[in-house]
Amino acid sequence: MDQHGCAKNQVDGELIISRLLNLGMTQTFDPAEADLIVINSCGFIESAKKESLDAVCVAHRDYPDAKILLCGCLAERYSQQLKESLPEADGIFGNGDLSKLDEIISQLSENKRPVNVYNQEGVCCGDRKVFLGFRGSAFVKITEGCSNHCSFCAIPLIRGELRSRPASEITAEIESLVSQGIVEINLIGQDLAAYGTGENDNVFGTGRFPLPKINDDGVNCGTETPSALSLLLDKIRDIPGTFFLRLLYIHPDHFNRDIFKCFRENPRLLPYFDIPFQSGDDFIIKAMNRKGSAEEYKRLVADIRRELPEAVLRTTFLTGFPGETAEAAAHTVEFLKAIKSNWSGCFPYSREEDTAAYNMKGRVSAKTAQKRAEELVSVQEELTRKSLSGWVGKEIDVLIEEIVSGEDGLAIGRAWFQAPDVDGSVVVRYEKDDFVQESAVRTGRFVRVKVVASSDVDLDAVFIQGCGNMPDNPSFSLRFAPELTD
Numbered sequence: 102m103d104q105h106g107c108a109k110n111q112v113d114g115e116l117i118i119s120r121l122l123n124l125g126m127t128q129t130f131d132p133a134e135a136d137l138i139v140i141n142s143c144g145f146i147e148s149a150k151k152e153s154l155d156a157v158c159v160a161h162r163d164y165p166d167a168k169i170l171l172c173g174c175l176a177e178r179y180s181q182q183l184k185e186s187l188p189e190a191d192g193i194f195g196n197g198d199l200s201k202l203d204e205i206i207s208q209l210s211e212n213k214r215p216v217n218v219y220n221q222e223g224v225c226c227g228d229r230k231v232f233l234g235f236r237g238s239a240f241v242k243i244t245e246g247c248s249n250h251c252s253f254c255a256i257p258l259i260r261g262e263l264r265s266r267p268a269s270e271i272t273a274e275i276e277s278l279v280s281q282g283i284v285e286i287n288l289i290g291q292d293l294a295a296y297g298t299g300e301n302d303n304v305f306g307t308g309r310f311p312l313p314k315i316n317d318d319g320v321n322c323g324t325e326t327p328s329a330l331s332l333l334l335d336k337i338r339d340i341p342g343t344f345f346l347r348l349l350y351i352h353p354d355h356f357n358r359d360i361f362k363c364f365r366e367n368p369r370l371l372p373y374f375d376i377p378f379q380s381g382d383d384f385i386i387k388a389m390n391r392k393g394s395a396e397e398y399k400r401l402v403a404d405i406r407r408e409l410p411e412a413v414l415r416t417t418f419l420t421g422f423p424g425e426t427a428e429a430a431a432h433t434v435e436f437l438k439a440i441k442s443n444w445s446g447c448f449p450y451s452r453e454e455d456t457a458a459y460n461m462k463g464r465v466s467a468k469t470a471q472k473r474a475e476e477l478v479s480v481q482e483e484l485t486r487k488s489l490s491g492w493v494g495k496e497i498d499v500l501i502e503e504i505v506s507g508e509d510g511l512a513i514g515r516a517w518f519q520a521p522d523v524d525g526s527v528v529v530r531y532e533k534d535d536f537v538q539e540s541a542v543r544t545g546r547f548v549r550v551k552v553v554a555s556s557d558v559d560l561d562a563v564f565i566q567g568c569g570n571m572p573d574n575p576s577f578s579l580r581f582a583p584e585l586t587d
Contacts, residue, residue, distance in 0.1 A: 102128075103160065104233055105153050106143030108240045108289050108349065108522070110173055111233050113196055114141040117172060119230040120202045128231070132160065137168045137209070140190075142175035144259055146451035150175055154187070161189035168209050170194060174259045180218045192216070196260070199225040221246060221261030226274065232283075235502040237545030238521055239283045243271050243333070244290030248299065249352055251379075252390040252457035253419060253450060256291055263292070263299035268333050272340055279342035282545065285500060286344055287521065292352040297329025304329055313355040328357040338367045345369045347520060351376050354392045356401055361408040371517050372412040374405060379419045381436020382429035389422065390457065395436050402440045413518040415444040418477050421470020422450045423461035430473045437480050443488045444524050447477040482557055489525070489555035492516075498547050498568055499527045509533050512542050516560070525558030532564070541567025 104114045117139060118128060129135055138160045142153035153175045160169050168191045171183065177195035184193060194205045195218035208215040224245040232239055246261040247254070275286055290296065297310040304310075310329040337346060346369055351357075353376050364370045380386050381395045393401075405412050418433060437445065449470035452459055499514035510533035513526050529550050531538040541548055542564065550562035 102233075103138065103140045103156050105141060105156065106145070106149065106174060108287070109242055109245075109291070110141060110143060110196075112229075112240050112242050112289070113173065113199060113225065114139075115229045115231055115233055116199050116225060116227055117141060117202060118233075119228060120199065121206070122230050124203060124206060132164050132167070135164065135167045137170060137206075138164060139170045139172055142171055142173035144173070144175035144178040145255060146448070146453065148451070157187060157189050168192070170205065170209065172196065177218055178255070178259045180216055184216045193218075195219060196225070197221045200227075222264070224264055224266045226266065226270065228277070234521055235544065237283060237500060238285040238287065238502075239278050240287045240289050240521075241271065241274055241278070242266070242290060243288050243293065244296055244299070246299075247291035248295065249292060249354075250390055250457070252388065252461070253379075253422060253453070255453045255456055258455055260291070263295050263302075265290075265295075265297050265299050265302045265304050265329070268304050268329075268336055271333065272336050275337060275344070276340055276342070279340065279344045284344050284545070284547075285347070285521075287347045287349055289349050292350060293330055293348055294328075294351045294355045294357050296333060302329075305332065313357065328359050330357045331359045331363055334360060334363040334367070334370065338363070338369070345371055345517070347371045347373050349375045349520065353378055353398050353401055358404060358408075361405075364409055372409045373415070373518060373520060374412060375415045375520065376401070377417040378436070378440075379417060380422065380425075380429070381418075381433035381439075382425070383432075385422050385425055385429050385433075388424055388458070388461070389419075395432065399436070399439055413444075414440065414442045415446075415520065415524070416440070416442045417446045417448070418474075419448055419450050420473035420477065421465035421467070423458055423465065424463035425465055425473075430476075433473075434476060434480060437477060437484075441484055442481065443518065444485060444520075445477070445481045446523065447474045447481070449474050485525075486555070486557055489558070489560055492552045492560055493555055494552065496549055496551050496565060497527070497562070499529060499550050499562065500547055501529070501542055501544050502526075504542065504544060510538075514548070525560070527552075527560045527562050530561070530563050537567070538564050 102114055102118055132138055140156050143149035157169055157171055170192045171190040172194045173196055176193045180193050180195060192205055192209050193216045198219035201219055205215050244265045246263050247256045248263040250257055297304040298312050302309050364372055378398050379389055383394050497516045499516050501512050501514040503513040505511040510531045512529045514529055516527055519525055531542050533539055547568035549565040549568055551565055552560050552562045554561040
């Protein structure tokens with residue numbers, strides 16, 4: 102398996118591997134031994150598409166005796182075009198219904214060239230025998246597709262309109278993962294705030310939930326009834342076992358403010374919020390087909406920090422969107438400085454066919470978009486440095502992800518305020534010749550450390566004691582996030 106793309110695509114990759122294992126196949130990590138090489142592709146932006154296509158061509162060139170199966174978002178979005186233009190792929194399989202993988206494998210074994218894209222219905226799920234992330238951590242998909250239709254985004258074209266999984270199915274999966282020793286559960290979807298609001302959603306057997314209301318001033322007024330997301334979090338709270346929970350990807354226009362109560366009542370919920378604001382300029386926000394405004398988004402951040410002072414914020418920005426002037430770009434820089442996010446990603450706009458923004462006027466050059474992205478990155482680097490420096494001298498609990506080979510007593514892990522793959526790490530130093538320390542520092546286990554230094558994105562720490570599968574305190578150092586000041 103050659104894995105590309107986001108966490109949602111990673112879950113699909115894990116399901117694909119598991120289905121192949123159920124068919125009696127054996128996984129190998131040496132492609133030279135493989136009869137089948139699966140490329141699980143990304144089709145979101147141009148650079149990701151090129152990376153996936155290159156992977157197919159390289160696999161075909163280097164391993165000519167293996168069958169090459171292109172799966173994932175690129176296969177879903179461009180199946181018919183790739184059927185003609187990518188002969189290097191022996192099969193093309195979309196992500197609409199992964200249960201049909203058995204049929205694809207059967208056709209490949211008969212030396213046929215299947216090109217199959219199935220309807221986007223429901224949310225693909227199932228037992229996963231293999232996890233592609235670090236030990237002890239897993240992503241759990243609660244929705245598929247998206248109905249927000251941001252003008253720059255191809256997700257509805259690739260994965261369809263929003264569909265949500267029944268709450269009982271989600272809680273059953275989490276129970277199963279916890280029983281397997283998973284201690285970090287990351288809930289994912291294109292927009293967790295929209296959970297339960299899809300046209301055909303019936304996640305609790307009570308019908309579709311409404312999205313939070315936006316008034317004429319673009320202010321999120323909440324809903325008259327609890328959100329489906331808050332009710333789901335209440336059900337997850339009742340799951341027995343040792344684990345903690347992170348929410349990833351919440352659209353700012355209908356952020357469920359009633360979830361604050363869930364965080365206060367459940368210390369297993371990490372106060373980590375991933376909210377993709379994309380811009381801090383009102384004209385661009387509206388052009389992106391978003392309902393809020395820069396001021397409303399600032400109020401949202403203020404609400405989060407008032408209700409949960411220990412909260413950590415990650416966001417993303419898109420530079421060079423059509424119509425973005427120098428003044429608009431400056432507004433986004435001001436916005437970032439105002440919200441003081443702990444982490445952020447920044448990407449130049451990618452012009453995607455069939456999106457509403459594709460034919461918009463006022464295109465910005467790639468060079469200018471890149472320069473604006475670099476300016477935002479520079480601002481964020483300073484914010485992150487200040488945030489991380491506040492942890493120096495404090496004790497925190499760290500989930501060990503990797504023991505560095507060839508080094509004496511060095512491991513890499515993450516604290517609660519660092520999400521998988523996207524944020525920095527904690528570099529843990531320990532005495533390798535000390536039996537107690539060496540026995541405690543294991544992948545998928547926690548250790549208590551003291552932070553001794555910080556850098557641009559990482560922390561340096563020294564071992565204090567082992568915590569096993571989970572610290573005794575279920576909130577493990579959550580309530581001591583340093584304030585980010587000017």
